[in-house]
Amino acid sequence: MTRLRINLEKCVACLECIDLCPCNAIQYDQTAVYIDQSCTLCGLCFSKCRFDAIHYKEVLPEKPSTENKMNTAGHKGIMIFGEQREGQLQEVVRELLGEGKRLAVQLDTTVSVVLLGMHTDALAKELFAFGADRIFQIDHPLLDYFNDELYADMIVQVVRQYTPEIFLVGATTYGKSLAPRIASRLDTGLTADCTRLEIDAEKRLLKQTRPAFGGNLMATIICPIHRPQMCTVCPKIMLPIEPDFEKTGQVIKPNIVFSKGIKTKIVEHIKLKSNHANLSDAEIIVSAGRGIQKLQNLELIRALADCLGAAVGASRALVDSGWIAYSHQIGQTGISVRPKIYFACGISGAMQHLAGMMSAKYIIAINKDPDASIFKVAHLGLVGNIEQIVPALINEIKSHYHY
Numbered sequence: 492m493t494r495l496r497i498n499l500e501k502c503v504a505c506l507e508c509i510d511l512c513p514c515n516a517i518q519y520d521q522t523a524v525y526i527d528q529s530c531t532l533c534g535l536c537f538s539k540c541r542f543d544a545i546h547y548k549e550v551l552p553e554k555p556s557t558e559n560k561m562n563t564a565g566h567k568g569i570m571i572f573g574e575q576r577e578g579q580l581q582e583v584v585r586e587l588l589g590e591g592k593r594l595a596v597q598l599d600t601t602v603s604v605v606l607l608g609m610h611t612d613a614l615a616k617e618l619f620a621f622g623a624d625r626i627f628q629i630d631h632p633l634l635d636y637f638n639d640e641l642y643a644d645m646i647v648q649v650v651r652q653y654t655p656e657i658f659l660v661g662a663t664t665y666g667k668s669l670a671p672r673i674a675s676r677l678d679t680g681l682t683a684d685c686t687r688l689e690i691d692a693e694k695r696l697l698k699q700t701r702p703a704f705g706g707n708l709m710a711t712i713i714c715p716i717h718r719p720q721m722c723t724v725c726p727k728i729m730l731p732i733e734p735d736f737e738k739t740g741q742v743i744k745p746n747i748v749f750s751k752g753i754k755t756k757i758v759e760h761i762k763l764k765s766n767h768a769n770l771s772d773a774e775i776i777v778s779a780g781r782g783i784q785k786l787q788n789l790e791l792i793r794a795l796a797d798c799l800g801a802a803v804g805a806s807r808a809l810v811d812s813g814w815i816a817y818s819h820q821i822g823q824t825g826i827s828v829r830p831k832i833y834f835a836c837g838i839s840g841a842m843q844h845l846a847g848m849m850s851a852k853y854i855i856a857i858n859k860d861p862d863a864s865i866f867k868v869a870h871l872g873l874v875g876n877i878e879q880i881v882p883a884l885i886n887e888i889k890s891h892y893h894y
């Protein structure tokens with residue numbers, strides 16, 4: 492196997508190669524320049540180095556054996572990406588802290604949060620209240636808006652310094668973009684979209700469970716020889732702990748270097764109008780599936796949602812048909828929700844849909860097929876035609892509440 496290597500005797504640390512590298516694979520840690528696993532062997536640095544300090548080298552491939560690697564000793568603690576947007580902590584961080592606490596008890600260790608942004612001091616109290624023992628805070632104007640390349644670079648530096656054994660990231664749009672960059676730079680594994688986490692305390696392994704094969708079975712994945720064990724976790728699945736606002740902890744400002752090699756610059760920040768926030772926070776959701784049969788019937792669903800003050804969700808079948816925007820899709824490849832009441836109207840109850848709404852407190856299903864799978868998870872089931880049941884429900888609610 493061929494790799495690019497720096498000849499440290501020839502390298503004068505001019506750092507020109509860092510700017511040149513399109514993969515951000517060349518790093519400088521204040522003592523030496525080195526090339527990490529992100530290198531794609533494009534050879535740009537090799538051909539441009541004025542000091543002839545970069546060369547190709549044959550290295551033996553690593554044996555895929557548990558004896559081969561890796562020094563997991565020295566890695567301790569659970570670290571969480573403290574995702575915030577415009578100074579607001581994302582709900583998934585509270586959920587990860589709750590889950591992190593539960594896992595930490597089994598590993599007899601602590602939970603820390605990496606908090607990146609600008610003017611984030613106010614979030615410390617909240618993070619401690621929800622379970623953080625330590626916060627690694629990097630406050631800088633360049634971190635004001637999320638930049639996956641820069642954020643990943645900062646987090647990699649923090650992880651290298653403080654060597655956690657587990658690193659958890661929310662499976663949000665930010666987290667899904669960030670986590671693979673971090674994992675590849677750290678040369679470790681990553682399990683995406685986990686819905687359950689458990690600990691094998693004896694081996695100090697994180698058992699990461701997620702839907703596999705199109706959601707038809709659940710796979711439990713472990714990362715035995717590389718550290719940290721990394722995964723993204725679906726929002727609205729784990730439960731936060733009861734906050735204790737008297738609790739405090741340690742705030743650490745890690746020593747980090749802003750790499751010259753970051754290629755992504757935020758030019759402008761444009762807010763998209765999105766239904767996500769509505770759906771994620773809604774206490775009641777009325778969701779429509781293929782069983783509504785025609786586009787006009789979506790108005791029935793909206794009318795039911797309106798009179799309940801609910802948000803409108805959808806199955807993928809409806810989104811694929813083009814009747815409703817993707818931002819309404821609930822499920823494995825849509826968003827996860829945890830409302831108090833979830834109405835599933837003309838939804839069969841495929842596993843991929845259930846993956847996004849099973850945490851709802853009460854599930855009410857309307858379906859004309861008495862054997863539909865949705866009835867296995869519903870707390871209340873109405874067997875019949877949407878076109879009859881939904882208008883009747885609306886009338887009943889309106890008469891009851893004197894609209």
Ligand SMILES: Cc1cc2nc3c(=O)[nH]c(=O)nc-3n(C[C@H](O)[C@H](O)[C@H](O)COP(=O)(O)OP(=O)(O)OC[C@H]3O[C@@H](n4cnc5c(N)ncnc54)[C@H](O)[C@@H]3O)c2cc1C
Pocket residue numbers: 705706779780781782783784805806807808809820821822823824825826836837838839840841842843844847857858859860863875876877878
């Ligand atoms: C990798 C992968 C990811 C996926 N991700 C998602 C996801 O994120 N979210 C998601 O929803 N799906 C997802 N799917 C698709 C999923 O497998 C199902 O195909 C989809 O959820 C089915 O949608 P549905 O229940 O609306 O339609 P159907 O399965 O067709 O069900 C329609 C239901 O409506 C009922 N019905 C029909 N007419 C009426 C009527 N007049 N009145 C009352 N009931 C009626 C029927 O009895 C039936 O149960 C994914 C699939 C894959 C492979």
